[in-house]
Amino acid sequence: MKNAFYAQSGGVTAVINASASGVIETARKHSDKIGTVYAGENGIIGALTENLIDTSLESDTDIAALNHTPSGGFGSCRYKMKSLEANRAEYERLIDVFKAHNIGYFFYNGGGDSQDTTNKIAKITADLGFPVTCIGIPKTIDNDLPFTDNCPGFGSVAKYVSTSIREAGLDVESMAETSTKVFILEVMGRHAGWIAASAGLAAEKKNDAPHIILFPEIAFNQKKFLNKVKLTVKTCGYCVIVVSEGAQDRDGKFLADSGSVDSFGHAQLGGVAPYIASLVGDQLGFKHHWSVSDYLQRSARHISSQVDLDQAYAVGVAAVNMALSGENAVMPIIVRKKTKQYSWEIGKAKLSEVANFEKKMPKNFITKDGFGITKSCKNYLSPLIQGEAYPPFKDGLPEIARLKKRMVKKKLKNFKV
Amino acid sequence: MKNAFYAQSGGVTAVINASASGVIETARKHSDKIGTVYAGENGIIGALTENLIDTSLESDTDIAALNHTPSGGFGSCRYKMKSLEANRAEYERLIDVFKAHNIGYFFYNGGGDSQDTTNKIAKITADLGFPVTCIGIPKTIDNDLPFTDNCPGFGSVAKYVSTSIREAGLDVESMAETSTKVFILEVMGRHAGWIAASAGLAAEKKNDAPHIILFPEIAFNQKKFLNKVKLTVKTCGYCVIVVSEGAQDRDGKFLADSGSVDSFGHAQLGGVAPYIASLVGDQLGFKHHWSVSDYLQRSARHISSQVDLDQAYAVGVAAVNMALSGENAVMPIIVRKKTKQYSWEIGKAKLSEVANFEKKMPKNFITKDGFGITKSCKNYLSPLIQGEAYPPFKDGLPEIARLKKRMVKKKLKNFKV
Numbered sequence: 001m002k003n004a005f006y007a008q009s010g011g012v013t014a015v016i017n018a019s020a021s022g023v024i025e026t027a028r029k030h031s032d033k034i035g036t037v038y039a040g041e042n043g044i045i046g047a048l049t050e051n052l053i054d055t056s057l058e059s060d061t062d063i064a065a066l067n068h069t070p071s072g073g074f075g076s077c078r079y080k081m082k083s084l085e086a087n088r089a090e091y092e093r094l095i096d097v098f099k100a101h102n103i104g105y106f107f108y109n110g111g112g113d114s115q116d117t118t119n120k121i122a123k124i125t126a127d128l129g130f131p132v133t134c135i136g137i138p139k140t141i142d143n144d145l146p147f148t149d150n151c152p153g154f155g156s157v158a159k160y161v162s163t164s165i166r167e168a169g170l171d172v173e174s175m176a177e178t179s180t181k182v183f184i185l186e187v188m189g190r191h192a193g194w195i196a197a198s199a200g201l202a203a204e205k206k207n208d209a210p211h212i213i214l215f216p217e218i219a220f221n222q223k224k225f226l227n228k229v230k231l232t233v234k235t236c237g238y239c240v241i242v243v244s245e246g247a248q249d250r251d252g253k254f255l256a257d258s259g260s261v262d263s264f265g266h267a268q269l270g271g272v273a274p275y276i277a278s279l280v281g282d283q284l285g286f287k288h289h290w291s292v293s294d295y296l297q298r299s300a301r302h303i304s305s306q307v308d309l310d311q312a313y314a315v316g317v318a319a320v321n322m323a324l325s326g327e328n329a330v331m332p333i334i335v336r337k338k339t340k341q342y343s344w345e346i347g348k349a350k351l352s353e354v355a356n357f358e359k360k361m362p363k364n365f366i367t368k369d370g371f372g373i374t375k376s377c378k379n380y381l382s383p384l385i386q387g388e389a390y391p392p393f394k395d396g397l398p399e400i401a402r403l404k405k406r407m408v409k410k411k412l413k414n415f416k417v
Numbered sequence: 418m419k420n421a422f423y424a425q426s427g428g429v430t431a432v433i434n435a436s437a438s439g440v441i442e443t444a445r446k447h448s449d450k451i452g453t454v455y456a457g458e459n460g461i462i463g464a465l466t467e468n469l470i471d472t473s474l475e476s477d478t479d480i481a482a483l484n485h486t487p488s489g490g491f492g493s494c495r496y497k498m499k500s501l502e503a504n505r506a507e508y509e510r511l512i513d514v515f516k517a518h519n520i521g522y523f524f525y526n527g528g529g530d531s532q533d534t535t536n537k538i539a540k541i542t543a544d545l546g547f548p549v550t551c552i553g554i555p556k557t558i559d560n561d562l563p564f565t566d567n568c569p570g571f572g573s574v575a576k577y578v579s580t581s582i583r584e585a586g587l588d589v590e591s592m593a594e595t596s597t598k599v600f601i602l603e604v605m606g607r608h609a610g611w612i613a614a615s616a617g618l619a620a621e622k623k624n625d626a627p628h629i630i631l632f633p634e635i636a637f638n639q640k641k642f643l644n645k646v647k648l649t650v651k652t653c654g655y656c657v658i659v660v661s662e663g664a665q666d667r668d669g670k671f672l673a674d675s676g677s678v679d680s681f682g683h684a685q686l687g688g689v690a691p692y693i694a695s696l697v698g699d700q701l702g703f704k705h706h707w708s709v710s711d712y713l714q715r716s717a718r719h720i721s722s723q724v725d726l727d728q729a730y731a732v733g734v735a736a737v738n739m740a741l742s743g744e745n746a747v748m749p750i751i752v753r754k755k756t757k758q759y760s761w762e763i764g765k766a767k768l769s770e771v772a773n774f775e776k777k778m779p780k781n782f783i784t785k786d787g788f789g790i791t792k793s794c795k796n797y798l799s800p801l802i803q804g805e806a807y808p809p810f811k812d813g814l815p816e817i818a819r820l821k822k823r824m825v826k827k828k829l830k831n832f833k834v
Contacts, residue, residue, distance in 0.1 A: 008591075011592070012588055012591055012592060014584075042594045042595065045594065045595065069587070070584050070587055070588060071584075071587035071588045071590065071591040072591035072592065073591070074591075075591050075592070075594065076591050076592050077592065077594060077595040077596070078592070078595045078596045079595055159813060159814075162813075162814055163719050163814055163815055164713050164716075164717070166814055166815060166817070167431075167487050167488075167713070167716040167717055167718055167719065167815070168711075168712040168713055168716045170486070170487055170488035170716065170817065171429055171487060171488045171712045171715065171716040172712065173488065174425075174429055174488040174489035174490070174491075174492050174493050175428070175429060175489065175492070175493050175494065175495070177459045177462065177492065177494060178459065178462065178494040178495045178496055179494070179495045180712075183711075183712060185713075201813070201814065202814065204814075271691075273709075274688075274691070289711050289712060290709065290711060291709050291710060291711035291712060291713050292690075292707065292708050292709045293708060293710070293713065294585075294600075294706050294707060294708035295585040295588045295589065295597075295600060295706060295708060296581050296584070296585055296602075296708050296710065296713075298588065299581075299584040299585045299587065299588040300581070300584060301584055302580050302584065302720055303719055303720070305813065382812060382813065385813035385814070386812070386813045387813070388807070388810055390805070390807065393805055395799060395803070396576060396579075396618070396722065396799065396802035396803045396804070397576075397579055397580055397583055397618065397619065397621075397802070398580055398583060398584070400583070400587065
């Protein structure tokens with residue numbers, strides 16, 4: 001009987017640990033087929049350095065608590081393995097570790113880059129005579145993976161951002177007569193505007209916030225933007241703007257890189273929100289405030305979407321079931337069913353087709369003026385933020401899993417990554 | 418029978434509308450003693466310009482919905498009335514409006530500045546022969562009013578900040594090996610460190626985030642700070658910093674004003690978080706991220722504290738009851754009872770003693786090194802964030818009150834503020 005290896009990769013989310021819990025709980029149900037689930041400490045680096053966490057020593061309660069714990073419970077990393085040609089030693093090391101710990105299943109929980117790695121490992125372990133079943137588990141707040149209708153992790157950010165904009169929009173509206181007239185919220189999404197778009201869900205009625213969304217997909221036009229701000233303040237009395245960190249000019253240069261200089265003369269002190277704020281202040285003279293939610297948005301487990309949580313758990317479960325049914329080099333995906341009420345099921349995609357492809361916002365999701373989202377976009381996004389998956393609270397604060405994280409005894413020599 | 422006037426003043430909170438609901442619902446229960454409650458559109462400006470919202474036209478359901486609606490439901494303003502000597506016309510105008518609409522009760526929901534105004538109006542209306550019963554209703558996220566154990570609005574920000582730091586702290590910890598090592602969150606509190614202090618509640622065990630809190634009360638010492646960051650990264654692998662927007666150097670200069678320059682050469686692009694981030698980056702070379710929560714923190718009704726909500730409602734109720742029992746120029750306050758389990762009751766303070774006094778953090782609430790909170794501080798803060806007062810959700814988003822806000826017919830000539 002083979003053991004399994006599970007690792008978290010890339011930027012973490014509010015619900016990636018639910019996928020971990022899905023993997024571990026399902027493997028426990030099949031203890032006749034899967035031995036121990038080892039988790040990589042800090043992702044794939046844990047496999048390379050033989051730093052393996054023995055999840056069998058964690059109680060059922062602690063594994064279940066992962067469902068309400070944001071971040072990467074076993075540690076994640078930003079580390080992309082190179083090609084076999086460029087770094088053969090790393091792949092051989094991986095296989096040494098897998099052999100030493102009798103690992104026959106590899107579950108890799110990450111975005112596009114990570115699934116490229118998963119695919120390579122499937123191929124290379126087979127080529128090198130120690131075939132390991134490799135299953136990708138989708139995760140990214142950026143919502144930019146292909147094939148899957150949406151990505152686990154995104155729905156919770158979307159719920160956080162749309163909720164926050166509804167709340168802050170009311171705040172600004174109620175004080176605009178004598179105070180702040182323009183408020184800017186910067187959100188994540190370096191290459192695709194999905195998160196910025198989700199703010200649009202907050203607007204229920206005409207003139208509700210947000211009034212302007214700046215997408216990476218639409219080249220920033222300063223004149224058009226400033227006119228829209230001026231008009232919105234005139235019409236509504238205030239203007240709420242959501243800007244993606246990936247917003248760029250028509251030459252593809254990020255607005256966030258547009259020349260702020262700190263007291264030492266170093267460039268790039270601020271994000272894009274302060275840049276937009278200074279434009280509004282300097283060019284239009286409106287009193288403004290800005291916010292950068294940064295990691296708060298992707299770790300806000302307290303306002304996670306139930307749909308997102310369910311899907312994150314389900315892809316973890318499905319990954320193990322796929323492995324047990326003999327699949328390899330695939331990834332479970334979310335398939336939106338063609339029902340009147342939103343419903344979904346698990347499908348699958350080949351890793352060879354998933355890897356390194358970024359799904360941007362389709363044109364018909366952005367309004368003609370480039371500053372808002374369309375009805376089609378709302379119809380797509382709205383189901384993903386449904387349901388409040390509140391964590392348990394203790395002493396006024398969310399409870400989190402406190403894993404033991406006992407390390408497996410090393411059998412190999414040290415290896416430097 | 419006299420009518421009542423209610424107005425919201427200064428920066429709004431997640432629960433100020435619960436005080437409004439407390440006032441209006443209690444007045445409705447005493448319809449034999451109080452006629453209509455008029456709300457000032459945009460605070461006291463609404464009284465001066467005779468823009469009065471007739472709250473009697475709002476349904477009981479809509480008034481109850483104020484309890485789960487952040488922001489100022491009737492509009493708030495930043496407007497401080499001058500002394501009688503400096504602007505006699507404004508006071509005379511107020512009395513004209515009160516006379517025209519038969520207003521005998523004035524309820525003013527705000528911070529220190531506002532209670533100064535309430536006190537002046539009590540005096541002046543009496544002096545000018547049209548005595549109006551004036552009751553202050555405490556509100557400020559800054560928690561800096563005297564006499565009251567704490568201020569309605571603060572507990573919810575404290576819950577938001579401590580929850581966010583617990584969540585984001587886990588995020589940073591889980592990726593620190595290969596990614597961000599230092600995370601900085603900027604919070605409000607221009608003159609007192611109460612909000613920054615509340616982040617300290619997130620730390621349950623040794624080495625939990627936040628590792629450093631920068632208070633306005635403690636002069637910033639760059640060398641000591643950088644040493645602490647370096648040591649924390651060495652010990653914990655990462656460092657989470659919470660900085661008050663009011664953090665200042667030993668000459669009382671705000672760090673936020675410390676010389677960031679935008680692309681046009683204008684000063685003060687950023688807040689204090691990007692300033693601290695650039696220090697950490699330039700001096701220590703650590704990868705860092707920063708967040709500025711700005712209005713998100715004070716409008717985050719979705720994570721309000723139940724204790725805070727209950728107290729905000731209770732001071733609204735108490736204000737009306739005090740008025741009916743013949744009190745004048747007073748403000749209901751929160752009194753912490755000397756019980757083992759936290760409990761509170763309503764007391765009262767004289768407006769003449771409340772006005773224009775800022776309560777800073779006591780020395781024994783800040784640790785000796787100046788970077789953390791003590792056990793006494795935790796004991797004080799913890800009860801204020803208890804209980805999750807979730808708003809109802811619809812379509813995945815918090816529901817808000819949609820008031821009609823019908824204006825009372827004007828009886829007087831226009832008046833320019």
